[in-house]
Amino acid sequence: MAELVLRSEARLEACPSELFGLFGSGDPSLGWLFGSEAESLRPGALVRLTLPLGEGARVPGTARVQRCTPGRRIDLVHEAPWAGRVVCHLDALGDGGTRLRIRVTIDDRELVRLGADFGFHSCTDVEDWEVPLGLLTSLSGSAGILGRSTVNCAQLAVDEINADGGMLGRDVRLVVADDATDPGIGAIAMRRLCRVSGMAAVVGMHSSATYAATSPMAVANGIPYLYTPTSEAAATHPLLVRFGERPLDQLHRALPLMAEATGGTRWFLTGNDYSWPRAVGAAAREVVDRMEGTVTGEGYVPLGTQDFGPVIAAIGECGTDHIVSSFVGQDHVRFESQFSASGLRGTTRTFAPLMDDAVVEHLGPSAAGIWNALGYFAAMDTTENRAFLRRYRDRFGGCSPPVSAAAEGVYEAIHTWASACRSGGGIEPSAFLGGLRTSGFRGPRRCGRGGSLESLLLGEATPSGVKVLDELPVAGPAP
Template sequence: MSDILFTSEVVIPAPREAAFSSFGTGPWAGWFFNAQFDHLRPGALVRLALPMGAARAAVEGTARVQRVIPGQRIVLLHETPWRGRVVLDFAPDDGGTRVRLVTSVEHSSLAPLARMLGADLDQVDDPDEDVVRIGLLTSYSGSAGVFGRAVENCARLAVDEINAERGVNGTPLRLVVGDDATEPSTGLRELRRMHLRHHVDMVIAVHTSATLDAVRPYARRVGLPYFYTPVNEGGRHAGRLFRWGEVPEDQLRKAVPAMMREHSSRGWYVVGNDYSWPRAVGACARRTVLAEGGRLLGERYVPLSSRDFSPVLEEIERSGAELVVNSLVGGDAAAFERQLYAAGLRQRVRSIGTLLDEATREHIGDEAAAGMWTVLGYFMDLPTEENREFLRRYRAAYGDYAPPVSSVTESVYEGIHLYARAARAAGTIEPASLLGALPGVSFDGPRGRVTVTGDGRLRQTLYLAEAVTGGFRIRGEQGLVNID
């Protein structure tokens, strides 16, 4: 079916070259969706503030530059919170410049967009159709929205690969997507929709632990297997809930002393969002810093979707801290680190980001992120044949300008493959039998071999890495993480 088009025009009282250069700045920035970018070139990230009507606040979104004809045309590929295309044409008009904007929304994004606006275009699936329905709950807007599109891409890539091998026990997989918008109540509503209307057989999720706390009682009550794959605060699996991402202790136990040696510093500051995972990171940081002979000089937790970090930066400067543990999420982490850099503090303050992945690094920018550290289980820069082949397939499926893959987003790819292997081992997707077959299941993928342990966690290798221009430099392995 056809995409939906929206058009608008404005006359800017300036010559065409000047009007073109005003994209993203000056008095016309609002008409250009308040676009922000570091470079206007093909493949570059553009951050947008998308109007949602007079009664609703603007929604943060992202796009990629597809084409630039200097002075004449800008074409953006819209990534989040919906898929589409934005075309800006600049033409002379009586001494000024007429700018025509054409925005398209892909048909597949109409139902999610309608839900954001309070309408309902959702279809109800036939529960008797012979298909395995994989529910994907993630974020396309809000602080965690920086991950959403790549999460869906990686999930679809896994589904396509499994279906190419006759699915699960001869039954094809189908992906059903839900957007929590980094809001726990929205996440619960989306989970109910996927379960009641689309009859999902399991859920794989990349969202905040705040959303996990909101959806867990419902998932447990209805018996849904729930695979939560990003970084998290840890804890053994309960019932049909599995947490497979990196945990604070494994991230910080070697990175903290290594940073103290590298930078000859002992004073630390902890900043994070105010919910369970960042506070778990903070508690682990306190223990680790003190055990290594360091000093904790300050600690602050802020609400999700915070964007003004000037009070936090003032505290850091007053405290004399030279090392920071950053457990802010996505857009919040990017805003904090960009402001820290703009304030001139990066010269003496170094950060370790427990959720600093390729997407967050890109939003921070090359210069502002340079020198930050992180510990995760996957990086695009891993020099293995398996990873190179995975990235080749990813770009073949979604294009050279697809959003970057990261540990957060790649985790759903391996999570769906692990689910399929357990279902094949059990010979069924019946939850009790499938989950009983899960311990010991392995998958050799982009991050190497991952194995589900006896207590339902994931054994994987973690890597210490430093942000550099264009990506990450792997500084070393943290060793195999095994929480048996």
């Protein structure tokens, strides 16, 4: 397999053991690698990086510790915004200093994707014996923290489908594109996917802001678009198939249970400023009104916000009992971290519709006590989920990112697509849509025919992950 290898070398005055001890300290003066943030160097530990792209541009990224030798070597598996490996050697010099050698490796599959994302080529070559299946997701930008586990779960589903004979004798080929959590970039990426010869369907795991830009393109090109995350209602078309939770599904039973647990009646609504968080706010108002509670205030901010001080101050000033926090990805992590640091976590409970195992890992102790209701949490104790997690670990290793609810939803959607195509007798849109009415997939989630959710899990963040509290019914049939 071809790969791109980048090397750098520097001589430093500090000794190897001193440099090793500085790794993960978060001090930007130490450079992009040693200025990263890491709570430990145990295998699988999360590492947050700020990567230099030249001319002063920087992009956030994540990696995981694969192994290390104290004072001598650190090996990382790079996750976002691209997959690869980083190996750092610390060689002792005779004068007490260190020769620092860094090797960065990116394999050919990631190079193909990155080349397409940066516009160096416009399509992916697909062989006659392959069925292309697109995945449009966020590998960078605010929602990039969910990207790698999403790609992993999509690839796992494709591997399993191919091991079971493929699609009518042809192997499925996963074609990945990054929307960078930006609707404009998402539209460019979707246009590129639509141009892939024979594209059977596109699976979307990204913001509803991107969906608003890309769904008309799928319809115009006659390509089924399987949209998997929690999302608000939107214009319908037979080719636009939704799998995720709706805001009212998540809130209609969970908010009354939280109010019952706290004895509080006052709610503050906040999130990023686009259609989905606003829809969550509208659903929350409906549920709070039904409980005869009070909405004490609302505050929405743009994607990519760094300082949430004004919103947190407004929450503190109104003396609310609960907040509904509809932030996405890195914004979610920053808001909840700053909210916890403000001291308000002890008096104000949080319901966060995108809180899952991936977000909790990034938040650490500051996530404790947050509630959410989703179709999947990694802690669900079922035979199907235990087998699924075992296959995930076997395929991607112990240093792979935890399975998020968003990623598992993509896994189920791809299997549901394959089941529907087999039932319908082909990969054409008409065959898929015909089979979708009568087929389904039995995975970890509680789903009926066509992948429709039958129930959700109420979860609470703890220092060790998300704990499942209860199983809740959905609000009713999707409109």
